[in-house]
Amino acid sequence: MDKFTRLEGVAAPLMRQNVDTDVVIRIERLVSLRREELGPYCFESVRYRPDGSENPDFVFNQAPYRGAPILLAGDNFGCGSSREGAVWALMGMGIKAVIAPSYGDIFFNNCFQNGVLPVALPLAEVERLAEETRAAPGNARVTIDLDRQVVVSPRGREIPFDIDPKRRKAMLDGLDDIATTLTYKDQIAAWQAKDQSERPWVWGTR
Amino acid sequence: MAGRTLFDKIWDRHVVADLGGGFALLHIDRNLLHDLSGARALEAVEQKGYRVARPDLTFATPDHAVSTLPGRTSETFAPGHKLLAPLRRRAKDLGVRLFDLGQDGHGIVHIIGPELGLSLPGLTIVCGDSHTCTHGGLGALAFGIGSSELLHVLATQTLVQRKPRRMRIDFDGGLMPGVTPKDMILHLIGTIGTAGGTGFAVEYAGSAIRALPLEGRFTICNLSIEMGAKMGLIAPDDLTYQFIEGRDFAPQGAAFDAAVAHWRTLPSDEDAVYDVEHRIDMAKVAPQITWGTSPEHVIAIDRAIPDPAAAPDENRRTAWKAALDYQGLEPGKPIEGTRIDWVFIGSCTNSRISDLRAAAQIVRGRHKAAHVTAWVVPGSERVKKQAESEGLDRVFAAAGFDWREPGCSMCLASNGETVPPLQRSVSTSNRNFVGRQGPQARTHLASPAMAAAAAIAGAITDVRKM
Numbered sequence A: 001m002d003k004f005t006r007l008e009g010v011a012a013p014l015m016r017q018n019v020d021t022d023v024v025i026r027i028e029r030l031v032s033l034r035r036e037e038l039g040p041y042c043f044e045s046v047r048y049r050p051d052g053s054e055n056p057d058f059v060f061n062q063a064p065y066r067g068a069p070i071l072l073a074g075d076n077f078g079c080g081s082s083r084e085g086a087v088w089a090l091m092g093m094g095i096k097a098v099i100a101p102s103y104g105d106i107f108f109n110n111c112f113q114n115g116v117l118p119v120a121l122p123l124a125e126v127e128r129l130a131e132e133t134r135a136a137p138g139n140a141r142v143t144i145d146l147d148r149q150v151v152v153s154p155r156g157r158e159i160p161f162d163i164d165p166k167r168r169k170a171m172l173d174g175l176d177d178i179a180t181t182l183t184y185k186d187q188i189a190a191w192q193a194k195d196q197s198e199r200p201w202v203w204g205t206r
Numbered sequence B: 001m002a003g004r005t006l007f008d009k010i011w012d013r014h015v016v017a018d019l020g021g022g023f024a025l026l027h028i029d030r031n032l033l034h035d036l037s038g039a040r041a042l043e044a045v046e047q048k049g050y051r052v053a054r055p056d057l058t059f060a061t062p063d064h065a066v067s068t069l070p071g072r073t074s075e076t077f078a079p080g081h082k083l084l085a086p087l088r089r090r091a092k093d094l095g096v097r098l099f100d101l102g103q104d105g106h107g108i109v110h111i112i113g114p115e116l117g118l119s120l121p122g123l124t125i126v127c128g129d130s131h132t133c134t135h136g137g138l139g140a141l142a143f144g145i146g147s148s149e150l151l152h153v154l155a156t157q158t159l160v161q162r163k164p165r166r167m168r169i170d171f172d173g174g175l176m177p178g179v180t181p182k183d184m185i186l187h188l189i190g191t192i193g194t195a196g197g198t199g200f201a202v203e204y205a206g207s208a209i210r211a212l213p214l215e216g217r218f219t220i221c222n223l224s225i226e227m228g229a230k231m232g233l234i235a236p237d238d239l240t241y242q243f244i245e246g247r248d249f250a251p252q253g254a255a256f257d258a259a260v261a262h263w264r265t266l267p268s269d270e271d272a273v274y275d276v277e278h279r280i281d282m283a284k285v286a287p288q289i290t291w292g293t294s295p296e297h298v299i300a301i302d303r304a305i306p307d308p309a310a311a312p313d314e315n316r317r318t319a320w321k322a323a324l325d326y327q328g329l330e331p332g333k334p335i336e337g338t339r340i341d342w343v344f345i346g347s348c349t350n351s352r353i354s355d356l357r358a359a360a361q362i363v364r365g366r367h368k369a370a371h372v373t374a375w376v377v378p379g380s381e382r383v384k385k386q387a388e389s390e391g392l393d394r395v396f397a398a399a400g401f402d403w404r405e406p407g408c409s410m411c412l413a414s415n416g417e418t419v420p421p422l423q424r425s426v427s428t429s430n431r432n433f434v435g436r437q438g439p440q441a442r443t444h445l446a447s448p449a450m451a452a453a454a455a456i457a458g459a460i461t462d463v464r465k466m
């Protein structure tokens, strides 16, 4: 997993609420493609017209936002299915961070597993970021500084954000969860041995 | 000290290590794999140099990417075969029990867990599928996980989780005519919204829940994730123990009695405290139908399609407008009478035997409208056999419905089974998202009885009038 410390770039506003992971990536793409191949299909139902051409209304098809590394979104972004492919598809489109008022729980978790930073800011702040960006498209850049826990708006306003310290550290270090957990190998074995005597029916599956 | 909730009791027991900051390393008692992510996850564990820690607590079934065409094999839907073939191989090598197509025990992962007695009260259960909350109907802590978390469980049989807050929903009173568990939960989602449960473990309680057979409890818990809650659960009671007794993987004899004694300690203490509580008066709940592209876009069947002009805020006005546009609906018109093209009765929400019986009861002696295509997809091999032994397949066939093989089918359209573009479907599944049932497909979620009624009428219909 890549380390995440500081990110500066264009932020594309997609200010709809309840954007679900089915919209981010259609399920049949996950059946037939590998994770590295998902980028072109990210948001496909709104990104392309029925004839396959680009939909000019979709923000990532507009010149200043093409390839933007930051996504500004509405409430409850990434709700719905547990598919981690939603994060992979966003990554495939070049997105490294999302700023939204709230997130679907499983999506939120999945972001951290892949080094994509989901920043939670109040709706009014996200909307202001979108306004400042729209007012100066092209050279409006947003900075996310995870080390200092601030978002810097295109006009240079600093907006602090909260993040769980454990998650912050894992992102800064680019840590793999599994290796860390395996350091608890003995505790896991001890828990299992104790549970087998207390709840034998849980273990009698053979 | 205040008493503990059902959720707390299960959570606390499974903490292997407290990681601080509200995070815990939790032991996972059951890991359920399916065809969409199963093989890749098993491969990835090996590629990363780890091994599957507990194949004996890991089970697999192909459901998402299989055809449900009568007489199907794994090759009927070729892309799915490419996922299933390696899953079969890996499962065999590793000693992971796979319930394969056509075998006793096969079916949608959230149907077979409880059906086989793999899912039990007090267990932690995960699956790489967000509707894992279904198993909470037994009083288990069950939740969906992403692919990275799935790898973590395979490699360690544990998961790093942040403890959610607790919410309690009381459904009080008897069910009005035509009202089913699906209507109860859709009504709740309409009331608190698709993010109303985000960050919570939700316990459903109240007299209406206590009176519900287990199958209805699964339907309620199944839609927890549609209001943002990863986990939804219901305290086990005598109905639960009766449901479990005698199932394949359930404890037998003295072991069963010992288990029941333990399970009786699980329900929330009288003085347990919840962070948030809601109460639903069942006298006010009518049969529900969704009109838009989010499960919170739901109304009682006798209501008019909402007008974005009346939306409570700008955000919702935009969302409602876009939804009506996608759905091809006009605000202000009654939803009843809207012409439909497809009916899908199936999915882990509503494909159990009681669901099929409820639909068959509406269908019996009637025929579907000529322009409608109607599918019944039983949730498992056992549900299918049971329904056939009761003659339900013949009831559906005589009414012009297609009787199919078990699988997820048109719930998510990852298996070649889709509602055609711009066609309107009434579906017993759980998601009416844009494109969920196929590109440009228009979905209305409802109960099995409502879906059956729509197939007969050829339009969205009030089941109470049938």
Ligand code: SF4
Binding pocket: B063, B064, B108, B109, B110, B129, B131, B347, B348, B349, B407, B408, B411, B412, B429, B430
């Ligand atoms: S039936 Fe639908 S919701 Fe249930 S597991 Fe299958 S795809 Fe997921």
